[in-house]
Amino acid sequence: MKSWKAFLCSVFVCLLLAWAAVGFANEIVVGYTGPLSGPAAEYGQDCVNGVDMAVRELNAAGGVTVKGKKYTFRLDRLDDRVDPTLAKNNAVRLVSQNKALAVFVPIGTTLGSVMSIPQHDFIIAAYTSVHTFMDKGHDMIITPTPNFVNYAQLMSQHAWDKGWRKAAMVVTLGAYGDAWRSAFHQIWIAKGGKLVGDYPANYFTETDFSSQLASAMAKKPDVMLIGGPSAITALVIEQARNMGYKGGFIMIDQAKPEYVAKVLRNMKLMEGTISTSNPEDLPLPIVPSFMRKYKAAYKRDANWEVALNYNMMHIIARAIQAADSTDAKVVRRNIYKALPTLGDKYPNELFGIDDRGVMFCGGNIQKVENGKFSKVDYTFSFPKTQAEFLKYKKMSKSSQPEMIRWVPLQ
Numbered sequence: 001m002k003s004w005k006a007f008l009c010s011v012f013v014c015l016l017l018a019w020a021a022v023g024f025a026n027e028i029v030v031g032y033t034g035p036l037s038g039p040a041a042e043y044g045q046d047c048v049n050g051v052d053m054a055v056r057e058l059n060a061a062g063g064v065t066v067k068g069k070k071y072t073f074r075l076d077r078l079d080d081r082v083d084p085t086l087a088k089n090n091a092v093r094l095v096s097q098n099k100a101l102a103v104f105v106p107i108g109t110t111l112g113s114v115m116s117i118p119q120h121d122f123i124i125a126a127y128t129s130v131h132t133f134m135d136k137g138h139d140m141i142i143t144p145t146p147n148f149v150n151y152a153q154l155m156s157q158h159a160w161d162k163g164w165r166k167a168a169m170v171v172t173l174g175a176y177g178d179a180w181r182s183a184f185h186q187i188w189i190a191k192g193g194k195l196v197g198d199y200p201a202n203y204f205t206e207t208d209f210s211s212q213l214a215s216a217m218a219k220k221p222d223v224m225l226i227g228g229p230s231a232i233t234a235l236v237i238e239q240a241r242n243m244g245y246k247g248g249f250i251m252i253d254q255a256k257p258e259y260v261a262k263v264l265r266n267m268k269l270m271e272g273t274i275s276t277s278n279p280e281d282l283p284l285p286i287v288p289s290f291m292r293k294y295k296a297a298y299k300r301d302a303n304w305e306v307a308l309n310y311n312m313m314h315i316i317a318r319a320i321q322a323a324d325s326t327d328a329k330v331v332r333r334n335i336y337k338a339l340p341t342l343g344d345k346y347p348n349e350l351f352g353i354d355d356r357g358v359m360f361c362g363g364n365i366q367k368v369e370n371g372k373f374s375k376v377d378y379t380f381s382f383p384k385t386q387a388e389f390l391k392y393k394k395m396s397k398s399s400q401p402e403m404i405r406w407v408p409l410q
Contacts (some may be wrong), residue, residue: 203228
């Protein structure tokens with residue numbers, strides 16, 4: 001009798017293990033390596049929340065079907081504290097041990113190390129506006145962000161139109177910050193402006209910026225280029241105002257104005273700020289419901305980190321479906337079939353992808369004037385011709401298409 005019970009028990013265990021194995025085999029893993037602790041943790045959490053939201057939606061809708069077989073997604077996340085070596089090790093672990101098809105990397109400072117991994121057998125879902133990374137010819141990388149140089153051009157023009165001529169820089173260290181400082185310097189000088197000082201700071205480890213700000217303010221600039229993760233950028237603004245700075249700010253695109261405003265709780269401190277826009281102000285049909293849904297699920301407001309990483313996860317899922325494959329290389333070759341994603345269903349618009357893996361995304365500029373955010377300046381820099389611009393403008397689901405401008409990247 002005991003032997004019969006033991007036999008039945010062993011059969012049950014085998015069936016349970018077989019069922020579990022099937023369940024595991026039907027999962028597609030996506031990985032994330034980014035800051036989940038330290039000063040940049042808020043930024044990193046926003047990025048991974050966007051991926052997580054998309055994964056939950058996709059799974060609730062039944063996942064994807066590949067060769068007649070249903071798959072759901074699993075998101076594995078690892079903290080790298082913006083350490084390039086740790087980010088690389090995390091990516092290797094996510095791919096080799098966890099079998100991740102894609103790894104989301106939201107920081108330019110760590111992206112280069114992940115790109116250096118010899119085995120190009122996973123998609124690098126990069127969140128970076130520094131497109132020099134894309135120029136390296138990596139065949140597995142994709143990014144949904146506009147080129148930051150276009151932001152630098154647009155923000156510089158807005159500052160110039162205000163009559164500002166003397167600029168100083170207190171921007172984060174790292175590859176991303178270095179690229180911004182270099183581009184802004186060239187653009188500002190080309191306009192005829194004067195760069196009176198460059199005092200970089202580590203927004204990922206520092207919390208006291210009084211030394212850099214004092215040095216910049218001693219040069220009496222009209223405007224300061226600042227930025228890094230949003231929470232720390234808010235701290236820089238607060239410290240500058242407390243030290244008596246009255247001029248304007250240009251915030252690099254990593255810093256999000258709506259989050260900075262929430263941290264500061266005083267829009268007067270941001271008066272004269274030029275930045276990327278609050279995604280809530282972008283005139284796309286899906287935006288209000290997306291914002292409500294995200295806040296209900298995560299108890300915080302959505303920003304571009306959320307929206308763009310959310311969109312990129314959906315694009316990867318659509319490409320898997322289009323490729324009818326879970327092979328990362330095959331999926332990467334089919335990313336173009338997952339585009340466009342437009343504003344009636346997604347909280348930002350991506351119109352296509354080029355040979356480097358850069359998706360065609362509109363740029364969004366906003367200012368703080370009289371204690372309020374201005375209307376969004378929605379621009380397309382990616383079209384090569386007027387005819388292309390008109391095609392993409394017609395494709396957009398913006399409720400204010402007449403406000404879309406073509407500003408070619410120079």
